[in-house]
Amino acid sequence: xxxxxxxxxxxxxxxxxxxxxxxxxxxxxxxxxxxxxxxxxxxxxxxxxxxxxxxxxxxxxxxxxxxxxxxxxxxxxxxxxxxxxxxxxxxxxxxxxxxxxxxxxxxxxxxxxxxxxxxxxxxxxxxxxxxxxxxxxxxxxxxxxxxxxxxxxxxxxxxxxxxxxxxxxxxxxxxxxxxxxxxxxxxxxxxxxxxxxxxxxxxxxxxxxxxxxxxxxxxxxxxxxxxxxxxxxxxxxxxxxxxxxxxxxxxxxxxxxxxxxxxxxxxxxxxxxxxxxxxxxxxxxxxxxxxxxxxxxxxxxxxxxxxxxxxxxxxxxxxxxxxxxxxxxxxxxxxxxxxxxxxxxxxxxxxxxxxxxxxxxxxxxxxxxxxxxxxxx
Numbered sequence: 001x002x003x004x005x006x007x008x009x010x011x012x013x014x015x016x017x018x019x020x021x022x023x024x025x026x027x028x029x030x031x032x033x034x035x036x037x038x039x040x041x042x043x044x045x046x047x048x049x050x051x052x053x054x055x056x057x058x059x060x061x062x063x064x065x066x067x068x069x070x071x072x073x074x075x076x077x078x079x080x081x082x083x084x085x086x087x088x089x090x091x092x093x094x095x096x097x098x099x100x101x102x103x104x105x106x107x108x109x110x111x112x113x114x115x116x117x118x119x120x121x122x123x124x125x126x127x128x129x130x131x132x133x134x135x136x137x138x139x140x141x142x143x144x145x146x147x148x149x150x151x152x153x154x155x156x157x158x159x160x161x162x163x164x165x166x167x168x169x170x171x172x173x174x175x176x177x178x179x180x181x182x183x184x185x186x187x188x189x190x191x192x193x194x195x196x197x198x199x200x201x202x203x204x205x206x207x208x209x210x211x212x213x214x215x216x217x218x219x220x221x222x223x224x225x226x227x228x229x230x231x232x233x234x235x236x237x238x239x240x241x242x243x244x245x246x247x248x249x250x251x252x253x254x255x256x257x258x259x260x261x262x263x264x265x266x267x268x269x270x271x272x273x274x275x276x277x278x279x280x281x282x283x284x285x286x287x288x289x290x291x292x293x294x295x296x297x298x299x300x301x302x303x304x305x306x307x308x309x310x311x312x313x314x315x316x317x318x319x320x321x322x323x324x325x326x327x328x329x330x331x332x333x334x335x336x337x338x339x340x341x342x343x344x345x346x347x348x349x350x351x352x353x354x355x356x357x358x359x360x361x362x363x364x365x366x367x368x369x370x371x372x373x374x375x376x377x
Contacts, residue, residue, distance in 0.1 A: 001035075001065025001090035005042055005057060007083050007101060013044045013057040014075045016207050016233060021071040022048035029068055029115045033075075035088070035097070036066035036113060045119055046071060051200050052119055052236040053207070065090050066113035069097050073108055120220070120236055122227040127216035128162060129185050132208045132230065135215055138169050139205045141180045141340045141367055146198035147173035154242040158198055163191035170247050171198065176333050177250050177370040185214070192219060195244055196226055200237035207233045250370055252356055255349035257322035259288050260362060261300060263346045267338040269302040269314035270331050276312045277304035277331045283374050284331035288350065290324045300348075304331060327353045328374040334359070337369040 014033065022030035025048065034045040042059040045052065067090050074097075078086065081101030089098040090110075099106040139158075147155035152174075161168045165187040170179045208215055208230045215230045219239075228235045273284040287301040298320035305311040327350055338346065343361035350357045353376060359369040 001037060001067065001088065001092075002063035003037060003042055003059050003061055003088045005059040005086050005088065007078065007081050007086050009057045009059075010042075010086055011078050013042070013055040014071075014078055016055045017044045017046040017053045018071050018075055019203055019206070020046040020048055020051045020053040025049075029111045030117075031070055031072075032068035032111055032116070033071045034066065034068045034113055034116045034119075037061045037064040045116070047117055047119065047236075049117060050197065050238045051203065052117075053203065054119055054234040054236075055207075056232040065092065067095055067097055067110040068113055068116050069108045069110040074099075077106055077108070119234075120223070120225065120227060122218045122220060122229070122234075124216055124218055124227075124229060126189070127218045127229070128167075128188055130167075130215040130217060131185060132213055132215055133211045134182055136205045136208060137342075138167075138180045138182050139201045142169045142171040142178040143198045143201050143205075144171075144336050144340070145173060145176050145178035145369070146171040149173070153240055154195060154244055156198060157195035157240040157244075158201055159193065159195055159244040159247075161191075161193045162188055164188065170244070172245065172247055172250070175330065175372045176337070177247055178337070179247065179251070179368050181366045193244075194219060194226060195240040195242065197237055197240060200226075200235060204228050204230075204235045207235065250356065251368070252349070252351060252358055252370070254351070255322070255358070256351045257288060257290075257320060257325045257349070259298075259300060259348045259350070260319040260321075260345055261316055261348065263338060263341050263344060263361075265316045266300070266302075266346060267335065269300075269316050270335040270338060272314055273302050273304035273312050274331045274335055275304075276306045276309055279306035279308050281374070282330045282332050283328050284334070285326065285328045285376065286348075288318070288320055288325045288327070288348075290320045290322070325350045325353065326376065327357060328376050329357065329371055330374055333371050337371065341367070 041056045045054040087100040095110045097108045159170045165184045213231045218227045284304045291298040303313040341361045345362040
């Protein structure tokens with residue numbers, strides 16, 4: 001292999017794929033990045049057997065070939081090379097990659113590319129087409145609610161349901177639920193339900209930069225995988241096997257009190273309450289007060305108390321439809337839900353202090369967040 005590539009392109013490609021490198025594997029080759037020539041371009045791949053990322057970058061190919069080199073060594077080296085051309089030359093016999101940049105000459109010991117796990121070559125003709133901007137927003141609005149508890153692997157993923165031209169994503173961790181609906185550019189022939197690891201979706205959102213480029217998604221039959229392709233990057237992930245809980249049962253069908261409030265004002269109040277609440281069990285009390293007279297606005301009083309640091313209390317103006325309610329939430333969960341809401345105003349629907357609350361953006365029916373109440377104490 002003999003290749004010349006721009007340092008900035010190589011550095012960008014390495015930062016794209018290196019997040020899939022296995023950090024604790026018994027297979028040494030999984031700590032490496034595959035470098036291969038591929039139809040006039042340079043292909044970089046990394047995998048931990050659950051998640052794989054491949055990136056193609058422009059290069060001048062003088063001689064075809066492939067090898068794998070330690071990810072950290074190669075990454076750190078390329079980032080220190082001068083911002084110009086980098087020459088990569090492989091000694092096949094010793095599997096040593098010679099890396100030349102400016103006046104810097106380096107030899108990196110590699111492992112034969114034959115030992116690297118094969119990356120799938122997907123059939124993309126029936127792929128689902130997704131809009132980058134919309135899909136990144138969908139990911140952002142659900143993925144934070146997925147569980148990090150390995151004892152419940154199904155909840156560590158995001159349920160994705162595709163039917164005709166509709167797509168719905170849902171994530172839950174037992175304390176909260178996020179549901180986001182979206183529209184596909186083209187209807188699909190076969191509907192499907194899959195559970196995608198939340199980490200894979202986070203990585204996809206990270207590598208999908210260009211809002212003009214579509215994301216193509218393929219779910220090969222009987223392979224237990226999902227493959228996303230966007231421009232010159234491909235993300236492959238194992239699917240989570242299992243049955244996602246019927247989240248429709250968790251969503252309250254009605255409410256007794258509906259509070260309309262400024263998203264920014266409530267978010268700011270939650271951030272202030274969290275400074276005090278985080279010392280204890282993250283509890284913030286929301287005292288929703290229906291106004292007594294026509295001239296008095298309704299309000300929500302958000303408060304948090306800590307034995308160590310003191311207490312906080314913020315009053316936010318609101319429009320309350322229904323009765324007054326005193327309810328407590330995990331303020332970190334409430335803050336995270338408010339951070340992904342894009343509308344100026346938000347609605348909080350409550351029934352009783354021991355029943356789940358529902359957070360919805362006002363004027364947008366595509367998103368809702370259910371949050372379990374906490375004991376008022």
